[in-house]
Amino acid sequence: MTNFIDALAGVDDVLANVVADVVEGLRVATDADVLGVLAAAGRVRRLVDAAMVEAVAVIVERDEAVSHADRATTRYGCRSTAELVQRVTRVSGRTAGDVVAAAQAVRRSVAPSSGEVLPAEFPGMRDALLSGDAGLDGVVAVSGVFRGSLGGRAGILAADEELAAVAQGRAADAGGSVSADELRAMARVWAVFLDPDGSEPVDTRALRKRGLTVGRRGSDGLVPVRGGLLPEVAAQLQLGLDSVLNPKVDVSGPRFVETDDGDGPFEDAADTRTAGQKRHDALAILLAAAAASGELPMLGGAAPTLVVQVREDDLSAGRGWAHLPGYDEPISIGVARQVACAGVVERVVLGEGGRIVSLTTLDRVFSHHQRRAITLRDGGCVIPGCDVPPQWCEIHHVQEHSRGGPTHTDNGVLLCWFHHRTIETGGWQIRMVDGTPHVRGPYWWDAERAWRPATKSPIRRQNQLPLRM
Structure with missing residues (x-):
């Protein structure tokens, strides 16, 4: 195995030298040569994807066969395979998740009883990956569409065979190389064909999982919003x-x-x-x-209205802080000034003990x-x-209402x-x-x-x- 690692390390050294030469010469290269470099780099990347995916597939298979304490993820101090991939390869968390998903889709497991090597879930896409015709994005695009599909194993294998042929340029009506997005679109056509009764199960899951969460304001002054929309x-x-x-339409004329x-x-x-x-x-x-x-x-007997609380002296002077209902952290005085400019101001006078002494509404809204x-x-x-x-x-209000500007x-x-x-x-x-x-x-x-x-x-x-x- 050390020979394989040494071979990859040798490719690394050669590729580093080639990249240095390419970067130096690209500025004077023709457009055709630049596109040629881009295409060659894309194939190298897809082949590297194949090595990464297969390595992760081995890790996944070995971890499934042992106890939690003996798993590679545990021994190397990681919570999941994706985290292990991220730390070793230095890719983003999303890419690491894609590598794990692709490994699950194309790995060939070994039957525990007979020791027989079983076919991959997507054998055609596995071949396309190893040949460098479909990269990580392509495998994830196809396998993701059929996740949870009701089309049956035979139908998925038929789709896998045709999509792999398209990726490798072997399809009868192949019109050249296709991107991962094009493979995903073709896979969706197959998914609809294999599930003619519609997407009711998908809709049911979506209804169950729909949601929107407004978080708490963070130290960066922002409130996170998370969720999924139908x-x-x-x-x-x-x-x-x-x-x-929508941008302006560029038309002829003045x-x-x-x-x-x-x-x-x-x-x-x-x-x-x-x-x-x-x-x-x-x-x-x-x-x-x-x-x-x-x-x-x-809401509370009135239309839903954003209420911003601020001291009158601070609003007039343009300094200090304002407050929103439901949030402990103050907001800038600029927010209060904007709301006050376009809305109604209620002046509440409090006595020394906090009693409301007077309440006055200043109607400054344009009719x-x-x-x-x-x-x-x-x-x-x-x-x-x-x-x-x-x-x-x-x-x-160009001249602020608080400074005598009329409505x-x-x-x-x-x-x-x-x-x-x-x-x-x-x-x-x-x-x-x-x-x-x-x-x-x-x-x-x-x-x-x-x-x-x-x-x-x-x-x-x-x-x-x-x-x-």
Whole structure:
């Protein structure tokens, strides 16, 4: 066995030298040569996958035959085979889990009574793995589809044989090499064919396992969300996210760019948020819209309303902390300022002993008529480059209500949840000039930091066209 290890170590040394040469020469290589390197590297990786999977298959088989104390995982201080793989190979936990799953699918067990070597659960995919035609991803893609399948052993073997032939290019209608995703799609076709009665057992399990858990706020200031959604619920959520995140359609027609005098719209802002951050912000918009719709069930005799507690002096001064119901950890004063800007403020005066002395409601919410007028003027979030439509936006008091700013159309602008949340820290500034919003961007967007009129309203843009002729 030492010879095998030495042979692999020799391949390691040779491959390290080849990789060094490849990296050095790739910059001057042709596109065809670069793709050739990529294809060769992919085959090497698939062959390495085969060695890893087979090694793990041996570990799994040996651990099954001995007591817990004598297992390799126990002797090497690991809780599971996946952890052992992760520590030895330095792959991620997810990849280690895939290696173990693939090993279970293609390992050839030995019958304890006769010592006979039994065929693998997926013998065809095992051959494709050992030949380097299907890698770890391909084996996991196929075996995962048939996990818990009701198609019967004969049907699964038939599917395995055809899918392996496709992976190896031996199928009658083979059209070239296929990816792991394509193998998964083909496997799903087979799974539907083998289970013509439908996916009722899968649906039953999904109904039983569905759930959503909102955790406790961590030291990083975030609240973890875990769980699994039913497909139709996930699809509805995705539609909602898409409605907020859908980018503008690039059509031919007028283009609005900065004019020579610096007075025209300028929309080329960079959005540095990740895709995950954008989905988070879109979810915040959807939740706020749902709460404001009046369609949600009553809670405590009123519509579900986010209540943020903050001292009046702290809110006015812009320092200190605020609090959310149900959370012990305080939140930043910026959250309270955003909520106060777009919502109703109740002033509760407490006596020395904590008795409520007075309760006053300060109605600072823009009316429906004001919102429609501001929507007509602004057309959406006024920050250049932001595509959030007006129906998802909040109305921001340009001059804070706590500092005398009126709830008037001349003092309100449309901002999406994200830009409203970060208006004091994101580098954007807004002011009103003759009742219309003007925006000044941060230095990375506009080195001159000029004030520019901002609107997404098609009516106002049409009115500006004659001025550009």
